[in-house]
Amino acid sequence: MTFNYPTADSEVVSLCAALIRIDTSNYGDPDGPGERRAAEKIMEWLDEVGLIGTYIESAPRRANVVIRIPGTDPRLPALLVHGHLDVVPADATAWQVPPFSGEVIDGYVWGRGAVDMKHMDAMMVALLREMTRSGTRPRRDLVFAWLADEELGGRYGAEYLVTEQPELFHGCTDAISEVGGFSIEVGGGTRLYLIDNAQRGLTWLRLTTNGRAGHAAMVHPNNAITELAGAISRIGLYEWPQQLTSTNLRFFEELCASYDLPFSDDHLDGIVHRLGSPARLVDTMLRHTANPTRFTAGYATNVVPECAAAVIDGRFLPGLEAEFLATLERLVGPRVHCEVIDREAALEVPFEGPLVEAMKDALRAEDPTARAVPWCLPAGTDNRIFARLGIRGYGFVPLRLPRTLDFSSMFHGIDERVPEDALVFGVNVLRRLLTSY
Ligand SMILES: [Zn+2]
Known part of the structure; x- marks a missing residue:
């Protein structure tokens, strides 16, 4: 099938690389770069397809972007899809490629944020642009949020929005974000996809x-x-x-x-x-x-x-x-x-219900051997902050990964990188989820 517009899978790699090239290192320092340039870039990308996001700075350069896409069925509760824009700092001397170069080498996008979590930020932009260009409406309202400051606790991001502008998330009962949805290969080549429904306190x-x-x-x-x-x-x-x-x-x-x-x-x-x-x-x-x-x-x-x-x-x-x-x-x-x-507090939400079923179905449609399993994330994410609004958060950034990649060491690690084809897999799974759920 051919389309007369760029699709999410054709844009996601370049969007991810472009976001990595914007240094959003979070030092917890008021003079740091903040998320402003990345948030402005997202506003620009949305604007190119005629979408107007809400741009919110909680402090100078600490920027967030939120946009609600109305669904066709107003009776259905809304789904929140969120990603953070900040990254942890990187010591360039230890890396094989400069950490903010966003280089694409040997099928991988390299750089700080490649898996934590500009990959998802890019998938969200790519899918929104595609849905808008193709005139696809989701069934339920989708609220997309790109957030500041997750790496240091979310004070300028999720926490600020939940406290100051909770109406942005009105009607949201569930959320997806980091860290989960990636595959690990086990006996006989079965791929387990770990969906985070619990987090340690x-x-x-x-x-x-x-x-x-x-x-x-x-x-x-x-x-x-x-x-x-x-x-x-x-x-x-x-x-x-x-x-x-x-x-x-x-x-x-x-x-x-x-x-x-x-x-x-x-x-x-x-x-x-x-x-x-x-x-x-x-x-x-x-x-x-x-x-x-x-x-x-x-x-x-x-x-x-x-x-x-x-x-x-x-x-x-x-x-x-x-x-x-x-x-x-x-x-x-x-x-x-x-x-x-x-x-x-620790977090644990049920691994059952329509959203969990929809995530499983979307994975199986793209990887027939996929087996979705619940897992407990060792650390916390912004999902724990959205839990204050009663939103059930899941870690679901779908990635089909090669067995050879030590994925867990990518987080905050040196030579952080993500396979290009995992990004394409991710948008294909998320497209199914966001348009059918
Ligand atoms: Zn993260």
């Missing part, structure tokens, strides 16, 4: 100890550093057990089935290690984690300081926060002062 803790300050040449039993280092070691070395929450259980039932194994907890560890590069990702979704990330103490070699401080990045599985905190408390011990400095 977050607890950041500051640990402090106070001891006796004094001359470091003396016998010194009450040393704040030694005391704190002990607690940090206990936490850092603790092996959190694998746990089957309801999402993890569903995931493992599917995984066992794809290896033709009867489901049993005993297979858990063995089966995870058969997965190759996705093993680390899957192993993380099964456990709490608590990693020491900062440690400060002391000011001179010959002085025992009076205090020491450390920070722990803790992540807990949905429904198990109390158990996680109780274990941490035990590991910290009675002589260390412990304070929660940030907390975010």
Whole structure:
């Protein structure tokens, strides 16, 4: 079939590369580049097909774009499709290609944001342009949002909009965004597509100890550093057990089935290690984690300081926060002062219902062997902020990936890149979903 207009699959690669070339590194610094240039580019791309987005700056250069496409059936609830425009910074010296070059080499689009998440931003633009050019109306209202500041918590993006302009999302009951919808290849070449319907929660803790300050040449039993280092070691070395929450259980039932194994907890560890590069990702979704990330103490070699401080990045599985905190408390011990400095709830939405069925159908139509499975994202996304409006968020950026790509290491990693044909696959799946659901 030929079309007399550019289709989404013919535009998505160049749109993605163009977005990568706009540096939107989020340093959390008011003088940083912000998302303005990327948001203006999206406004321009929409304008080219006669669409007028709403451009919202929450602070200088911290820009968001939202647009609602009215559906044909006003009785249906609206669907939110969102992506963030900011990226984490990149150290160019470690990369094979400059991280903001958006080069297309050997079938891959390279650069910071290629998978987190300018790929989806580009798919959203490409599909909107195609739907507008072809005169395709969705069944339900679609709200597309390109957001600022996700990488540092969404204060200038999702959080600002949800607080200041919630009417933009009126009628939205469900959302799709990062991180999910990508394939991992398992036994016999079956491709599992991991749809994120759960996210671990977050607890950041500051640990402090106070001891006796004094001359470091003396016998010194009450040393704040030694005391704190002990607690940090206990936490850092603790092996959190694998746990089957309801999402993890569903995931493992599917995984066992794809290896033709009867489901049993005993297979858990063995089966995870058969997965190759996705093993680390899957192993993380099964456990709490608590990693020491900062440690400060002391000011001179010959002085025992009076205090020491450390920070722990803790992540807990949905429904198990109390158990996680109780274990941490035990590991910290009675002589260390412990304070929660940030907390975010975990998220878990049902892996069933019309949207989940529509996502599965759209995947199967483009990849007949596709098997969609629920999974628990180790970290959080803007979906947790939209949950405050009662919106059920799923991670669904469909990508059919080659087995050789270590996808999870692309996120915030060096040489971040996405296969061109995965982008084309993505728009083909999303086209089906957005026009039929
Ligand atoms: Zn992201």
